[in-house]
Amino acid sequence: MSKRTDTIKSLFTAPQSSALSADNMPAALPRVSSGSVRSLKDSFSEVEKENEELRERIASGAVILEIDPSLVDPSPLADRFRDQDDSSFEALKQSIAQRGQEVPILVREHPEAKGRYQSAYGHRRVRATRELGISVKAILRSLSDEALVVAQGLENAPREDLSFIERASFAMHIEDAGHSRSVVQDALSVDRAEASKLLAVARSVPAEVIQAIGKAPKVGRGRWQSFAELIKDSAALKRVRAAIAEPKFAERETDARFLAAFSAATRPSRGEPSKEPDEKPVFSVSGEKIAHVRQAERELKLTIDKNVSTTFAAFLVDQLPALFDAFSKKSSGQESTEA
DNA sequence: GCGTCAGATCAACTCACAGC
């Protein structure tokens, strides 16, 4: 088993005995009375004893609670963009309403607000239970800031539904919060090289541009890197900002918004050569269309038409070395003449 | 409609290099 899987498993392997009912919640939660026949003093000392046991259990592992979702604050580091498509959230909400919450969220005690919690993951489940007016099942663990970030990242990694730019932004937020590169690597389960690329893109593309484009799930590292490189040019960035300011930009789907922004960044100004692939038909001397040539930035593709004999293609391939030789001689002759 | 194929794109990885 991989290190990553081991870590994830360890987050969920709380001993059975540590699972708590409403009777043994920590002091921060509304407590159920332990019995009216006991004296107030006895009850108080028992609560204190239970709390002490809980503190030890929280420190050593995890306990599962049912808590009021309004007491749960999100992690200070956003790991995903706001869901612009609420259909999946509605499906989650419906599932919880029908079958109950099957997977608990992970929380820690809020470091600053006593009686409140901070979630490492499960923000959507918190929102769903809040809207349904029911309590949320949560694993309560004692987590440092770094452990919170790593748990947050590790929970998202196996689902593989974070887009490249969401991961890049998450990496930047982690680093901006003062965590080391190794925390970024652990949280996102990436190596040094990949972490470096994520951060390079996140820091090259202005936040408002990323927000305007959205998660763009179909756009991967390569195209985001190209985009980041393009908008280093202030003129290109200006064109992108103008494009995202257009009303119709926001109406597009997120991947289409990226393409529109990319197109704006690459759009040549007057006088610059177009980078769109250039496609031209090739005709024989008698006027018959025999092929077409598609010239892109990195390659030139010659396609022989279907109606042309296949032996012509074989003939052409056979003649290529001689043609190139003739071309080389002609080129060198021209250069010596020009010199 | 279904299966096959080629091309495009992706994440993950290795390696080399530069700066400290």
Place this chain on the structure above:
DNA sequence: GCTGTGAGTTGATCTGACGC
């Protein structure tokens, strides 16, 4: 030596074109 970065490679996956 450690860390960050960029270039290149590889295998997996997705998508559209094509033939049946």
